[in-house]
Amino acid sequence: MNIFIYHTPELTPTEKLPECAIVVDVLRATTTIAKILDSGGEAIQVFDDLDLLIETSKHWMPEKLLRAGERNGLKIPGFDLGNSPLDFTPERVKDKRLFMSTTNGTRALQRVQKSQTLITAAFVNLSTVVKYLLKNKPETIWVIGSGWEGSFSLEDTACAGAVAYGLVQQSNLSVNNLAGNDEVYSAIALYTQWQDNLVELLHHASHGKRLLGLAGNEDLRYCAQKNILDVLPMQKELGVLKSCD
Numbered sequence: 365m366n367i368f369i370y371h372t373p374e375l376t377p378t379e380k381l382p383e384c385a386i387v388v389d390v391l392r393a394t395t396t397i398a399k400i401l402d403s404g405g406e407a408i409q410v411f412d413d414l415d416l417l418i419e420t421s422k423h424w425m426p427e428k429l430l431r432a433g434e435r436n437g438l439k440i441p442g443f444d445l446g447n448s449p450l451d452f453t454p455e456r457v458k459d460k461r462l463f464m465s466t467t468n469g470t471r472a473l474q475r476v477q478k479s480q481t482l483i484t485a486a487f488v489n490l491s492t493v494v495k496y497l498l499k500n501k502p503e504t505i506w507v508i509g510s511g512w513e514g515s516f517s518l519e520d521t522a523c524a525g526a527v528a529y530g531l532v533q534q535s536n537l538s539v540n541n542l543a544g545n546d547e548v549y550s551a552i553a554l555y556t557q558w559q560d561n562l563v564e565l566l567h568h569a570s571h572g573k574r575l576l577g578l579a580g581n582e583d584l585r586y587c588a589q590k591n592i593l594d595v596l597p598m599q600k601e602l603g604v605l606k607s608c609d
């Protein structure tokens with residue numbers, strides 16, 4: 365296994381794709397995606413373009429669909445839900461398909477949607493992701509931070525480092541056997557520095573500061589929790605994520 369970490373989708377190579385792409389958007393899209401599937405959601409269909417989301421969702425059974433997502437961190441007018449993981453309860457989402465668009469996470473997913481395998485990771489489902497990688501041993505793994513509007517996100521790179529660190533900790537592989545680029549070393553260093561205080565890390569992050577004003581502390585506390593959801597969101601058809609059992 366060779367793991368490459370890219371801080372934002374824009375930094376990923378354009379001329380090739382990995383065997384396994386892992387998109388990270390701790391605040392909040394991939395945390396929310398994990399919560400949706402843990403709450404019994406049928407699937408999440410992700411869109412970069414809102415018009416296409418609305419047009420596509422019109423053809424889905426009305427009683428089985430919800431439109432979710434945000435622009436500038438706030439629920440899109442006319443949508444059922446925003447992008448706070450706390451809102452995606454079993455009562456709201458069980459057996460529903462979520463048609464979803466967010467500022468960064470859904471854009472990152474589209475960038476690597478043609479990869480052989482595409483999964484999503486956040487702190488909440490970290491151990492499930494690491495377990496999947498150790499079991500399936502993809503040759504090339506890309507972990508892509510969603511960033512914020514093309515710039516670096518502290519929380520996404522820290523979570524990417526947590527994935528790499530988990531592989532090292534739970535196998536006989538060393539970092540220099542695993543690391544495919546320098547970013548792996550820096551991401552692991554960032555994660556190990558903050559692994560016992562992720563809430564504080566999220567409060568330092570510019571994304572976290574922005575969210576504090578919009579959604580309050582509860583979202584950050586939830587997104588900072590490690591291994592609370594045993595779920596592996598995997599792309600089963602282009603743009604459609606389901607739980608990989």
Ligand SMILES: O=C(O)[C@H](CS(=O)(=O)O)OP(=O)(O)O
Pocket residue numbers: 389391392393394434435436437438447466467468469470510511512571574575
């Ligand atoms: O909803 C979010 O947390 C962000 C938007 S913002 O950075 O808070 O404005 O979107 P995401 O795609 O989850 O990074």
Ligand SMILES: [Mg+2]
Pocket residue numbers: 389390391392393468469510511571
């Ligand atoms: Mg984000």
